[in-house]
Amino acid sequence: MASLNVGNLGGFLREQRRSAQLSLRQLADAAGVSNPYLSQIERGLRKPSAEILQQLAKALRISAETLYVQAGILDERDREETEVRSVILADPSINERQKQVLLQIYESFRKENGLQTASDDASDTPDTPDTGADVAASSN
Numbered sequence: 001m002a003s004l005n006v007g008n009l010g011g012f013l014r015e016q017r018r019s020a021q022l023s024l025r026q027l028a029d030a031a032g033v034s035n036p037y038l039s040q041i042e043r044g045l046r047k048p049s050a051e052i053l054q055q056l057a058k059a060l061r062i063s064a065e066t067l068y069v070q071a072g073i074l075d076e077r078d079r080e081e082t083e084v085r086s087v088i089l090a091d092p093s094i095n096e097r098q099k100q101v102l103l104q105i106y107e108s109f110r111k112e113n114g115l116q117t118a119s120d121d122a123s124d125t126p127d128t129p130d131t132g133a134d135v136a137a138s139s140n
Helices: 004-019 024-031 035-042 050-060 063-072 076-090 096-111 120-121 131-139
Strands: none
Touching: 004 050, 004 063, 024 035, 024 050, 035 096, 050 063, 063 076, 076 096
16 A cells, blocks of 8 residues: 555645646646546555656656655655755856855855765765975975
């Protein structure tokens, strides 16, 4: 039997679909799933895969992470960090360099507050200065 979160997910999807003023059929077509399958998801009878959730999120123009949390796939704390990153990266009003700087500032604040970020997990190597450049600069 499906978990309790699936029912919550279904209700959440229904609310998002109605907020977007989409019919069940329109959302199903936009997400590339069948109308009956989407209906079963909304009623809490089916548990969609992460891939289907991603397709639904794209069609609803919401973050996939939001649906992952609703489905119990992703922890709320992980979602918050991921959503911040997604919003920054998706913002068309700032360029790529500005996005990277903003992400670095965000990560430094999280680190300062004792929260480890996803990129910290990937790169736990300490920064080491390039002493060769320092020596070359001082000998000139």
